[in-house]
Amino acid sequence: MQWESWSAFWQMGGAAPFVWGSYGITALLVAGELIMVMHRRKDALRRLLRLRRARAGGGSGRRAFEEIVE
Amino acid sequence: MMKEMKRPERGKSLFRFAAPQLFYPLAGALAPWFAGAAAVLTIIGLWLAFFVAPTDAQQGEVYRVIFIHVPAAWMSMFVYLIMAFWSAVGLVMNTRLSFMMARALAPTGAMFCVVALVTGALWGKPTWGAYWVWDARLTSQLLLLFLYFGFMALTEAIEDPRRADKAGAIIALVGAVNVPIIYFSVKWWNTLHQGASVSLTKAPSMAATMLAGMLVMALASWAYTIAVTLWRVRPLILERERHAEWVAAELDALEGRI
Numbered sequence: 001m002q003w004e005s006w007s008a009f010w011q012m013g014g015a016a017p018f019v020w021g022s023y024g025i026t027a028l029l030v031a032g033e034l035i036m037v038m039h040r041r042k043d044a045l046r047r048l049l050r051l052r053r054a055r056a057g058g059g060s061g062r063r064a065f066e067e068i069v070e
Numbered sequence: 071m072m073k074e075m076k077r078p079e080r081g082k083s084l085f086r087f088a089a090p091q092l093f094y095p096l097a098g099a100l101a102p103w104f105a106g107a108a109a110v111l112t113i114i115g116l117w118l119a120f121f122v123a124p125t126d127a128q129q130g131e132v133y134r135v136i137f138i139h140v141p142a143a144w145m146s147m148f149v150y151l152i153m154a155f156w157s158a159v160g161l162v163m164n165t166r167l168s169f170m171m172a173r174a175l176a177p178t179g180a181m182f183c184v185v186a187l188v189t190g191a192l193w194g195k196p197t198w199g200a201y202w203v204w205d206a207r208l209t210s211q212l213l214l215l216f217l218y219f220g221f222m223a224l225t226e227a228i229e230d231p232r233r234a235d236k237a238g239a240i241i242a243l244v245g246a247v248n249v250p251i252i253y254f255s256v257k258w259w260n261t262l263h264q265g266a267s268v269s270l271t272k273a274p275s276m277a278a279t280m281l282a283g284m285l286v287m288a289l290a291s292w293a294y295t296i297a298v299t300l301w302r303v304r305p306l307i308l309e310r311e312r313h314a315e316w317v318a319a320e321l322d323a324l325e326g327r328i
Binding site for chain 1: 123125132139142177193196301305317321325328
């Protein structure tokens with residue numbers, strides 16, 4: 001163990017803003033990327049489902065869609 | 071999958087995963103395992119970084135930034151090379167999935183590039199007295215970020231997916247020249263940035279526990295990159311293959327759940 005106390009740990013020998021800033025920004029970027037990936041997945045799936053419903057919905061669109069499915 | 075594609079001698083059967091229809095469920099099945107591995111490795115890596123690795127004799131505690139800075143910088147270069155590799159495969163073999171992989175990798179590569187630049191700046195201020203200097207290492211790393219942005223902007227901007235793929239592939243391949251420039255910049259030019267921390271030919275210049283922490287964090291970054299790329303490529307596959315029968319079946323199963 002490197003630290004005499006928890007407060008010494010958080011102070012990082014006086015470099016706290018730089019060390020915790022680095023780790024904090026990285027954590028935010030990773031979390032942001034994960035949220036974006038999930039968001040884009042939902043967006044894409046919603047769009048595809050909407051497209052499919054529109055095709056299944058009416059007239060020539062329906063026939064075109066059934067050609068795709070069968 | 072990435073490794074398997076490079077080893078045809080293990081049987082042509084692995085090439086079947088180049089088919090989006092087979093790769094889609096494979097990616098879905100593998101991603102959580104890589105994400106889990108990334109989480110476990112990050113916990114081990116952070117424990118080594120903060121509770122096992124000693125205080126650096128010269129730099130004090132601020133050096134602990136390297137446990138994310140170095141793995142992030144490595145990943146930003148690796149990911150670009152893998153992007154260039156998939157782009158080359160796509161151009162030569164005309165495989166759609168290769169281009170989708172290149173596109174799915176780019177944002178994660180760019181993210182690691184930003185992490186490397188920001189953590190480098192936060193380390194540089196107390197150590198060098200400046201957040202930024204225009205030395206060869208920092209400048210070529212910044213260029214890498216612009217190459218990622220260029221790739222993403224270009225592939226998003228071109229409507230026709232096949233043309234977008236080809237244009238992106240050209241940026242990826244031409245830009246790959248920059249990666250060895252980044253890596254060797256500290257040797258070729260007199261940079262303020264220090265030389266390589268880890269070398270295959272020299273004995274490590276740092277404490278074994280520091281090295282271990284850095285390598286575990288690097289493995290965590292690999293696992294994270296694979297998981298996120300697989301998650302990102304899945305909806306891309308569905309969008310690009312939306313006229314295929316299997317995608318319709320896949321969407322049937324998703325109806326009402328999204």
